[in-house]
Amino acid sequence: ALGGDAIFVQTDVTDDEAVRNLIEQGSGHYGRLDILVNNAGIYIPGGIQQLTMAGWDRLMDINLRSLYVSMQAAWPYLEQSPAGRIINIASVNAFRGGHGPAYSASKAGVVNLTRDIAIELGPKGITVNAICPGAVETAMQDGASEETMAAELKGTPLRRFGTPRDIGRACVFLASDDAAWITGIAMPVDGGLLSGLVR
Template identity: 35%
Template sequence: MIDLSGKVAVVTGSGRGLGKGIVMKLASLGAETIVSDIDDRSIQETVQEIQSYGGKAFGKACNVSQPDEAEEFVQEVIARYGTIDILVNNAGINRDAMMHKMSVEEWQQVMNVNINGVFYMMQPAVKVMREKESGSVINISSASWQGNIGQANYAAAKAGVIGLTKTAAKELGKKGVTVNAICPGFIETDMTRGVPDHVWDMMVNKIALGRAGQPEDVANCIAFLASEQANYITGEVINVGGGMVL
């Protein structure tokens, strides 16, 4: 049984969707959770839902693409709780377009959130983890990191997340800090449920297990990586996609 009691866990982009599933899972295992997103309403709804079943949660808005805002957010968490034990970098956006039609703004928006934002959150958080010589960072990449039509910006950013993860694992290993990346496949969220039926069927047909994933499928893997049971696992890239990528 995974027990995260006493651990302080930050999950970015956790007001809804996949991030919400992750933060709720960590809270259910006893962690003190910090719900972070850019939308105050979704933050408070998630915090209240966690608290309704006895979980521990605090919410604060943060735009991870802004370095000063990310730094201020991390410092407030440390001031409030004294530390950060678990950091899940989940916040992400997509602005899909074929490369020859993609605007510079669409490129930069995705880069600013999906890769820069991961660095902006990690840099201040790992400082406290280095000092106490413990901690777990889990970065959400994507199966699209290997390339996907219409996602030059998204794929490049998610590939960058993997490079950043492996570099951080090498830098932080001797300090007792683990850093891993998760590559979710086709996960059922409000966003994916909005695709046309024929696209949904096409995606599910690519999956060996024959179904779309649930946020909890990803959250279960993250909970393990955040636990003491995974303290000898670092620098890994784990596909959680039901066999979509084989």
């Protein structure tokens, strides 16, 4: 498409040292770090009667703790950027129940972590925002039942599932100069799902 230089660093986001190494490698390769997008996430089904503590811990480690570790490692580099940006991928499920207590709690944690870090890093010129996708066509949706997917589609006013490109465009906006005075928000990118207009 547009071309450019990229490096690939396979990283286990539950390994704090590996996450720090990823940040160091990326900033070292390019000589700077301008944008951090935290997009790692998993879904483990089950409510309080089914989900084990091991499952809970794994989900929280990936969906929430890894974001904190990466932001902690990245902010000194981002502070040197003329326009440091952090974009955390949360979920509309941060604002509603019914999709598993661990997942919903982890994504609500992402939203409030984003707000707190935005307050802390704002004076350093770093913006920190969250994107809250609705139902997006990714591998995470593959295990969902037809009934669940039909209900999600019915509740989405735009009557289609999102695509990774939809989320990518929101990331590009929040990373751009057009979003230079936006920080601490949780932006739904959900086809209107949270609006509650369609029932």
